[in-house]
Amino acid sequence: MPTALVIDDSSATRMILARILTEIGYTVEKAENGADGLEKLNAMPKPELVMVDWNMPVMNGYEFIQNARALPQYDDVTLMMVTTETEIEQVLKALEAGANEYVMKPFTKDVIHEKLILLGLGAR
């Protein structure tokens, strides 16, 4: 069973994303900010997918992506930014830092499914 990591400082968003991913067969770990996310990333079996918010205390999602992409063992982990940041410059910045996909909040379950299918990580 593939694993995923959901990083968001909102417990409601963590719960919603975790539920969507669990429904399609992921085992899900959760973290409350980027630093917590890096710790979980190192402690858990290598995930197939990480969904990460941008604006969080301690370490934001952009810094998380920069840190995760600096670690070669996570080169093949799919990183998806899920954020309220909706400017094109932000999307570009996230992609340049190493994000594979970008979802703008608010999102629906369909949005997440459609993005996962795009990434070849769809329903299994």
Next chain:
Amino acid sequence: MALNPADFAYLANYVKSSTAIILTPDKDYLVESRLAPVARRVGVNGIAELVGALRKNSSPHSEIGQLISEAMTTNETYFFRDVKPFDVLKTTLLPEAIERRSQDRTLNIWSAACSSGQESYSIAMTIKEHFPQLSNWRVRLFATDISKSMVERTREGIFSQIEINRGLPATMLVKYFTKSGSEWRVKPDLTKMVEASTMNLAGQWPLLPRMDIVFLRNVLIYFDLDTKRAIMKKVVTSLSKGGTLLLGGSETTMNVSSDFDRLPSGDSFYYKLKESAALPNSAHARGVRFGTSPAMTSQTLS
């Protein structure tokens, strides 16, 4: 408030005659949800009064008739919907069509029932991303829909945040869109590729340019068998020799048309016009201007 059986039957007959969409009595919830906003818009008190107003002016060209027809069509769509058809387009249909058309260097691709245009722009992005050799070809992407408002939206290429969240890779968002307030606009080099016009698939068709690839996805499911067969007959005559067709995931030519071979591509498939079904190609047919013929602006509905 639910319609009485006589009003429902009248409405269902009207919708079938204007759009060929079949409304069975179990679709009363759909009628309620789709037509309540129309009733409010035209200023009548509920759907029964709306049907009463339709009875007084049931021409499909009347404003009320058009609003009802448009409201009863389904406009669910998103970018790169189902993904696989666009893989088939990239790996098989476009390379084959490029080979077939290498002499006259023109390509005609049709998104039938285009809704708000996501399919047309997904085709355009696929071409831009993967087929730079087509930059000096004449590539025409035709987009048609029964709904005037959907055609207008397709032509404008403006999408909401919710719409660009659906199916569009972020790499393509930053490359082919600009943000204007809360709206996302397709860049002009894509909008200029798309020619959008109103057209009722179940009505009389205008003279169409001969198509190399047709996207007819998730639309036949709304029609009865006779209408499906009639539409497919006309699709056959609209295709160039060797032309190809993509249907929706739950649709098939089985029992509808015997003029296509179902061929595999990767882990998906497509339909190719049989040699025996192809009409002779003619330069005139390929060069037809689209959307300007009298038949296009004044359709005869079946």
